[in-house]
Amino acid sequence: MQQKIINTRDLAFQLYELHDVEQVLRFERYSEHNRETLQAALDLALKVAAEEFAPHARLVDEEEPTFENGRVEMRPEVRKALDVLKGTGLMAASQNYKRGGMQLPAAVAQMCVGLLKGANVGTQGYAGLTIAAANLILAHGSEEQKTRYADHMLAGRFFGTMCLTEPHAGSSLGDLRTRAEPQPDGSYRLFGNKIYISGGDHELSENIIHMVLARLPDAPPGVKGISLFLVPKILVNEDGSLGERNDVALAGLIHKMGYRGTTSTMLNFGEQQGAVGYLVGKPHQGLAAMFHMMNEARIGVGLGSVMLGYTGYLHALEYARERRQGRPIGEKDPSSPQVPLIRHADIRRMLLAQKAYVEGGLALCLQGAMLVDEKKFAETGEKRELAAGLLDLLTPVIKSWPSRYCLEANSLAIQVHGGYGYTREYPVEQFYRDNRLNPIHEGTHGIQGLDLLGRKVSMADGRFYRELMHRIEATIGEARAHSRLAASAERLEQAARAMAGATEAINAVKASGDKEKALANATLYLDAFGQVVVGWLWLRQGLKAVAGLGSSDSQDNAFYEGKLRACEYFARYELPGVVSAAELLNAVDETALSMADEAF
Amino acid sequence: MQQKIINTRDLAFQLYELHDVEQVLRFERYSEHNRETLQAALDLALKVAAEEFAPHARLVDEEEPTFENGRVEMRPEVRKALDVLKGTGLMAASQNYKRGGMQLPAAVAQMCVGLLKGANVGTQGYAGLTIAAANLILAHGSEEQKTRYADHMLAGRFFGTMCLTEPHAGSSLGDLRTRAEPQPDGSYRLFGNKIYISGGDHELSENIIHMVLARLPDAPPGVKGISLFLVPKILVNEDGSLGERNDVALAGLIHKMGYRGTTSTMLNFGEQQGAVGYLVGKPHQGLAAMFHMMNEARIGVGLGSVMLGYTGYLHALEYARERRQGRPIGEKDPSSPQVPLIRHADIRRMLLAQKAYVEGGLALCLQGAMLVDEKKFAETGEKRELAAGLLDLLTPVIKSWPSRYCLEANSLAIQVHGGYGYTREYPVEQFYRDNRLNPIHEGTHGIQGLDLLGRKVSMADGRFYRELMHRIEATIGEARAHSRLAASAERLEQAARAMAGATEAINAVKASGDKEKALANATLYLDAFGQVVVGWLWLRQGLKAVAGLGSSDSQDNAFYEGKLRACEYFARYELPGVVSAAELLNAVDETALSMADEAF
Structure with a gap:
C-alpha cells in the first residue's frame, strides 16, 4: 500500500x-485485546484512509459543497x-462492545481517526463530528436517547453536529441567546441562529442529530444558564423510523480558506x-456536559x-529525494549533474x-490519549486523579502546540517544493490552508493560553503542574547518563527552569490581584510551555x-539515528x-496591554 | 476616501x-520636485488603488483567469x-521626463506601486511586470529597442513579462536549456519551455513583450552562458504597428494558492x-543584465x-475596534455589555x-529605495559606492524579512478575526494566501540566505557589513541619551553584538574551507540579521x-506614542x-547537514 499519511515504523x-500502549491492556476493559488486535484496527484505518479518503482530498477542495434548492450538493466520492468507513465499524472504535464498538484504547482509537484526518480532513469531518456528538449522548443522555440516537x-x-457558536458570540459562549421553551410533553421548542456548524447539512446519512446549546426560560445569565439539547433534523419515531421534518433550516454555507470538504x-x-x-443531562449543565468531552475533542484537534503536518512532511521528503535541482556548494562544474534537493543543507534543515x-506533535497527542485511559481505568483513585489532572493541564498544549508547529511544518513543506509548492497542482498548499483552521476552532490560541495560565497551572494549588515538572526532571536525570543525550538534557533543564521562574513571577502578580496583567502574555506562555513539554517528549x-x-537491521538503525537527530535538533x-521567551514572561510585560487604544 | 491600504499619517x-525623502531632491534629476509634487503622485496612486484596484481584489481571487480556446479569459474589472492606471502615467513614475515619465525618487515611485499591491496584488501584477521588463530594456537595450518596445x-x-524559470530548473538558472539560434538578419529564433511566467498571456494590452533568458549555440555551460532576448508575442513593425503573431504559445495556466488574479x-x-x-545587451551577459535590476525588483517584492501585511493590519484593527466580544478578565457579571475585541490583552498583543x-517592514523597504537614489546620484564616487554596497548587503534582507514577518502579520490578522478570519467572506485569509508566494519567488529564503552570508557579508572584505554595523551602533549611541529609548538601545546592542560574534565564527569556518558547513544555517542567519536591521529601523x-x-495635536501625540510602543515591543x-539564534549560529551547527539521508 503506497501511502504518504504516516511512517508506519514511527507509529509503531x-x-x-515510547508510550507502551500495551500497558493499558492490563485494564479489564481491554482484556480481550493484544498488540495484534490493536494493529489490525490501525491497519484497517490506514487502508481505508489511503484507499478511500486520500484519493479525493483535492477534489473536495476544488469542488466544495454547494447549496442548491435548499439542499447541500457535494462530490459523490465523499459518500x-x-x-466504506461505516462498514468497517471504525466509527465506534472507542465504544463498548455492547454498543457495537471495538472497545479500543484511547490512543489507538484516536489514531484510527487521525489517519483519516491526514488522508482527507474534509471528508473525515462528517465522521469525526458524528463520533463526538454520539459520545456526548452516551456520556450525558438518557438510555432512551442512547438507543434512539447514539447507536x-x-x-x-x-450523522451528528455540535451547535455552539452564534453570530454575535464567538468564543464568548456565555452570551449565546438560542432559547428553549418547555412543552407539555417534556420536549422543548428551540428558537435561535447558529453559525460555523460543521456538517450542519448534507445528504450523507438518513438524518442529522444536532447537539445544541441553548437557554431555558428561567436560565441565569452567562455560562451558568446554558443547557444541552438534542435536536434531530428529522424527528425519530420510537421504533427508530423517521418521522416529520423538524424546524431546522439551512440558512447558508460559509466559504472557508481550507477544510473545504466539510x-x-x-x-x-x-x-x-x-x-x-x-x-440532554440536567438543566443549566449544558456547558459542563460539553466540556466533559473537551479533553478528548481537543486531543482530536491537536492530532488532526x-x-x-505529517503528511506534508512525507510529501516534502519524497519530493526532496526525487527532484534534482542545483549542485553542492563546492561544485564549480556547471555541466556536472544536478543533485537531489535533499543534498542541500537548507532543504535538510x-x-x-x-x-x-x-513526530514531536504525535508523541504529545498520544501522551494525552494515554492519560485518557489512565484517568478512567487506573487501579487506584489516586492514580486516576493524577492522570486526570495531568490531562487537564496538558490539554491546552495538545490543542495548540501542533496547530502552530505543524502548520509551520506545512509551510516548510511548501518551501521545500519551491514554486511548485505554491500551486494547486501539488498537495502541500492545501494542507497549509486546511491546517490554518486549527489555531482557531475548539478554542483559539488565546483561549487556550488563558486556560493554561489562568486555570490549569494553578489548579489544585499547582499540584499537577509540579507533577509534570517532576516527570520532566526525572527524564532529564535519566538522559544525562547517556553521552548522546546529555547536552539535550542540559538544554531542556535550562528551558524548564526558566519557565518555572516565569511561572513563579506571574503567579506573584496574579496573587497581588492584577490578573489582567498576569495573563497579558498567556499565549506566549502557552507556546513556551508547549516547547518544554515537546522537548521532554x-x-x-x-x-x-x-x-x-x-x-x-540497518533500516532500524537509521530510524533510531533519525530520532536522535530530531531530538538534538529540537534541543539545539x-x-x-524558550529561555528568552521565559525572560520576557518573567518580566510580566504590559507593553501592549497598557497602550492607549488610539495609539494603534 | 475610505481605504484600509495604508495609514497615511505613517506614510508621511x-x-x-524617518527617511527624509526630500533630501534626494538635491539631486539634479529631482530638481523640479518638491514635497507637494511627491505627495500628489502618492495621493493619485492611493486614489487609483482604493477606487479602481481594491474593489475587485476578492473577485479576481474567486474567479481567477481561465484558459479558453487558446485565450486567457478574466474579469473585465482588471482591464x-x-x-485607469495607464491614463495616470504612473506606470512611468520612475522614468525620465523624456521617456514620458514622472522622474520621481525611487522611494516615492516604489511606494506608488506598493499602494497598488496592497489594494489588489493580482491586478497590480500585470503593471508591475511591465514596468520591470521595460526597465530592463531601458537599462540594457539598444535605442531602437527602447523606442520600439519600452516606450x-x-x-x-x-505589457511585459520576465521568462526565467524552466520546468527542470527552478532556482538553478544555470541549468536552463532554451536555445537561441542566430539568423542572417541579426535576429534569433528561440526554442524552449518556460514555466511560472506571470502575466504570460492575456488580452489586457495590444501586445506582450517577453524578456527571455536563453543560450546561444556557442554558450559556455552554466550561468556564464545565458543571454537575454526580447521576444514579442506579436512582432512589431518599425513604425510601431503590429505585424505577425510570433511563435510563442500558451501551453497552460498554473493554479496557485493565492495571487490568483495574476x-x-x-x-x-x-x-x-x-x-x-x-x-538585449551582450551575448552571455543575460544573467548579469537581469541581476542588474535585481535590487530594485527585490525591494518591490519586499514592499509587496x-x-x-499592512492592509491586513488595518482590517484587523478596524474589526477589533468594532466587534464586541467577551468581557474584561475581572468582570464577573455576565449581563454586563460585551466589550470591543481591542480591550482584550491578547488581541492588543x-x-x-x-x-x-x-511599519518596520515599510521602513526597511523605503531604506532600500533611498539607497537606490544615493547609489545613482550621490555627489561623490565614494558615496555612491557606499550606497551601492549597503544596498547590495540589505537586498536579501529587504526581500526576505517582510515575506516572513508580514506573512506572520497576516496570520495574526486572521487570528484577530477568529472564525470569521478563516472565511472567504472576510479579506484577511486572501492576504495570507497571496503573501505566501513572497518567500518563494524572486529567490527563496534559502537563496537569499546564501546570498547574504555567502557573498554580501564578506564582499569588499566585509567593508559594507562593517559600515552597516557602525550605523547601527551610532543609532544605539544616540538612543541611549533618551530615557524612553535606552532600554531598547541596550537590547539592540546585545542582539547586534551577538550577531557580530556569530558572523566571526562562521567566517572562520568559511576561511578553513568548509563552506558547506559555514553556510548550513544561512537561512537562520538571514532571519536573525534581518531582525537586527529592523530593530535598528x-x-x-x-x-x-x-x-x-x-x-x-492629540492625534499626533497618540501616533508618536504608538511608534514608541511598537519600538519597545520590537526590542522586548x-x-x-536574536541572541539565542546567534548562539546557535555561533556554534556552526551541522545537525541536519551531517545526518544520513535514510535517517529522515
Missing part, C-alpha cells in the same frame, strides 16, 4: 516503544468513502413553530493538526524541522532511540528560544 | 520624518483598472519555426509583502505585533517619535530571540 515506535450514529445511519453552515432553529429538542515538529524518544541503536534549535 | 512619517510598455500599450503560465517558444527574438512588523523611528512627542519581544 510511538505506540509500542462512498464514508459508506444509529455510531453505526453511521445518522460544509460549514448557518442553521436557523425555529423559524416557524420551533425546533423540537430534547434536554499533527497529521496534516527544513526536513529535519518538519520531522521534529510532526523528544528526550524520551531519544532515550528509546539510544536503547534501540545497534540493531542488526527550539529550546533556546 | 516614514517618508518625510478597467489597468486602463510603448511604459505607456501601457504593450495569470501564471507555461509558455512554449518555438513549437514551429522558432520564436523571433532580439538580443509589507503592503499585504497581536495588533501591536502586526504594527511592529508592517525601529530605534530610528523611536528617535523621531521622541522628537515629535509633546505636540499640541523580538530582539531577545
Whole structure:
C-alpha cells in the first residue's frame, strides 16, 4: 500500500516503544485485546484512509459543497468513502462492545481517526463530528436517547453536529441567546441562529442529530444558564423510523480558506413553530456536559493538526529525494549533474524541522490519549486523579502546540517544493490552508493560553503542574547518563527552569490581584510551555532511540539515528528560544496591554 | 476616501520624518520636485488603488483567469483598472521626463506601486511586470529597442513579462536549456519551455513583450552562458504597428494558492519555426543584465509583502475596534455589555505585533529605495559606492524579512478575526494566501540566505557589513541619551553584538574551507540579521517619535506614542530571540547537514 499519511515504523515506535500502549491492556476493559488486535484496527484505518479518503482530498477542495434548492450538493466520492468507513465499524472504535464498538484504547482509537484526518480532513469531518456528538449522548443522555440516537450514529445511519457558536458570540459562549421553551410533553421548542456548524447539512446519512446549546426560560445569565439539547433534523419515531421534518433550516454555507470538504453552515432553529429538542443531562449543565468531552475533542484537534503536518512532511521528503535541482556548494562544474534537493543543507534543515515538529506533535497527542485511559481505568483513585489532572493541564498544549508547529511544518513543506509548492497542482498548499483552521476552532490560541495560565497551572494549588515538572526532571536525570543525550538534557533543564521562574513571577502578580496583567502574555506562555513539554517528549524518544541503536537491521538503525537527530535538533534549535521567551514572561510585560487604544 | 491600504499619517512619517525623502531632491534629476509634487503622485496612486484596484481584489481571487480556446479569459474589472492606471502615467513614475515619465525618487515611485499591491496584488501584477521588463530594456537595450518596445510598455500599450524559470530548473538558472539560434538578419529564433511566467498571456494590452533568458549555440555551460532576448508575442513593425503573431504559445495556466488574479503560465517558444527574438545587451551577459535590476525588483517584492501585511493590519484593527466580544478578565457579571475585541490583552498583543512588523517592514523597504537614489546620484564616487554596497548587503534582507514577518502579520490578522478570519467572506485569509508566494519567488529564503552570508557579508572584505554595523551602533549611541529609548538601545546592542560574534565564527569556518558547513544555517542567519536591521529601523523611528512627542495635536501625540510602543515591543519581544539564534549560529551547527539521508 503506497501511502504518504504516516511512517508506519514511527507509529509503531510511538505506540509500542515510547508510550507502551500495551500497558493499558492490563485494564479489564481491554482484556480481550493484544498488540495484534490493536494493529489490525490501525491497519484497517490506514487502508481505508489511503484507499478511500486520500484519493479525493483535492477534489473536495476544488469542488466544495454547494447549496442548491435548499439542499447541500457535494462530490459523490465523499459518500462512498464514508459508506466504506461505516462498514468497517471504525466509527465506534472507542465504544463498548455492547454498543457495537471495538472497545479500543484511547490512543489507538484516536489514531484510527487521525489517519483519516491526514488522508482527507474534509471528508473525515462528517465522521469525526458524528463520533463526538454520539459520545456526548452516551456520556450525558438518557438510555432512551442512547438507543434512539447514539447507536444509529455510531453505526453511521445518522450523522451528528455540535451547535455552539452564534453570530454575535464567538468564543464568548456565555452570551449565546438560542432559547428553549418547555412543552407539555417534556420536549422543548428551540428558537435561535447558529453559525460555523460543521456538517450542519448534507445528504450523507438518513438524518442529522444536532447537539445544541441553548437557554431555558428561567436560565441565569452567562455560562451558568446554558443547557444541552438534542435536536434531530428529522424527528425519530420510537421504533427508530423517521418521522416529520423538524424546524431546522439551512440558512447558508460559509466559504472557508481550507477544510473545504466539510460544509460549514448557518442553521436557523425555529423559524416557524420551533425546533423540537430534547434536554440532554440536567438543566443549566449544558456547558459542563460539553466540556466533559473537551479533553478528548481537543486531543482530536491537536492530532488532526499533527497529521496534516505529517503528511506534508512525507510529501516534502519524497519530493526532496526525487527532484534534482542545483549542485553542492563546492561544485564549480556547471555541466556536472544536478543533485537531489535533499543534498542541500537548507532543504535538510527544513526536513529535519518538519520531522521534529510532526513526530514531536504525535508523541504529545498520544501522551494525552494515554492519560485518557489512565484517568478512567487506573487501579487506584489516586492514580486516576493524577492522570486526570495531568490531562487537564496538558490539554491546552495538545490543542495548540501542533496547530502552530505543524502548520509551520506545512509551510516548510511548501518551501521545500519551491514554486511548485505554491500551486494547486501539488498537495502541500492545501494542507497549509486546511491546517490554518486549527489555531482557531475548539478554542483559539488565546483561549487556550488563558486556560493554561489562568486555570490549569494553578489548579489544585499547582499540584499537577509540579507533577509534570517532576516527570520532566526525572527524564532529564535519566538522559544525562547517556553521552548522546546529555547536552539535550542540559538544554531542556535550562528551558524548564526558566519557565518555572516565569511561572513563579506571574503567579506573584496574579496573587497581588492584577490578573489582567498576569495573563497579558498567556499565549506566549502557552507556546513556551508547549516547547518544554515537546522537548521532554523528544528526550524520551531519544532515550528509546539510544536503547534501540545497534540493531542488526540497518533500516532500524537509521530510524533510531533519525530520532536522535530530531531530538538534538529540537534541543539545539527550539529550546533556546524558550529561555528568552521565559525572560520576557518573567518580566510580566504590559507593553501592549497598557497602550492607549488610539495609539494603534 | 475610505481605504484600509495604508495609514497615511505613517506614510508621511516614514517618508518625510524617518527617511527624509526630500533630501534626494538635491539631486539634479529631482530638481523640479518638491514635497507637494511627491505627495500628489502618492495621493493619485492611493486614489487609483482604493477606487479602481481594491474593489475587485476578492473577485479576481474567486474567479481567477481561465484558459479558453487558446485565450486567457478574466474579469473585465482588471482591464478597467489597468486602463485607469495607464491614463495616470504612473506606470512611468520612475522614468525620465523624456521617456514620458514622472522622474520621481525611487522611494516615492516604489511606494506608488506598493499602494497598488496592497489594494489588489493580482491586478497590480500585470503593471508591475511591465514596468520591470521595460526597465530592463531601458537599462540594457539598444535605442531602437527602447523606442520600439519600452516606450510603448511604459505607456501601457504593450505589457511585459520576465521568462526565467524552466520546468527542470527552478532556482538553478544555470541549468536552463532554451536555445537561441542566430539568423542572417541579426535576429534569433528561440526554442524552449518556460514555466511560472506571470502575466504570460492575456488580452489586457495590444501586445506582450517577453524578456527571455536563453543560450546561444556557442554558450559556455552554466550561468556564464545565458543571454537575454526580447521576444514579442506579436512582432512589431518599425513604425510601431503590429505585424505577425510570433511563435510563442500558451501551453497552460498554473493554479496557485493565492495571487490568483495574476495569470501564471507555461509558455512554449518555438513549437514551429522558432520564436523571433532580439538580443538585449551582450551575448552571455543575460544573467548579469537581469541581476542588474535585481535590487530594485527585490525591494518591490519586499514592499509587496509589507503592503499585504499592512492592509491586513488595518482590517484587523478596524474589526477589533468594532466587534464586541467577551468581557474584561475581572468582570464577573455576565449581563454586563460585551466589550470591543481591542480591550482584550491578547488581541492588543497581536495588533501591536502586526504594527511592529508592517511599519518596520515599510521602513526597511523605503531604506532600500533611498539607497537606490544615493547609489545613482550621490555627489561623490565614494558615496555612491557606499550606497551601492549597503544596498547590495540589505537586498536579501529587504526581500526576505517582510515575506516572513508580514506573512506572520497576516496570520495574526486572521487570528484577530477568529472564525470569521478563516472565511472567504472576510479579506484577511486572501492576504495570507497571496503573501505566501513572497518567500518563494524572486529567490527563496534559502537563496537569499546564501546570498547574504555567502557573498554580501564578506564582499569588499566585509567593508559594507562593517559600515552597516557602525550605523547601527551610532543609532544605539544616540538612543541611549533618551530615557524612553535606552532600554531598547541596550537590547539592540546585545542582539547586534551577538550577531557580530556569530558572523566571526562562521567566517572562520568559511576561511578553513568548509563552506558547506559555514553556510548550513544561512537561512537562520538571514532571519536573525534581518531582525537586527529592523530593530535598528525601529530605534530610528523611536528617535523621531521622541522628537515629535509633546505636540499640541492629540492625534499626533497618540501616533508618536504608538511608534514608541511598537519600538519597545520590537526590542522586548523580538530582539531577545536574536541572541539565542546567534548562539546557535555561533556554534556552526551541522545537525541536519551531517545526518544520513535514510535517517529522515
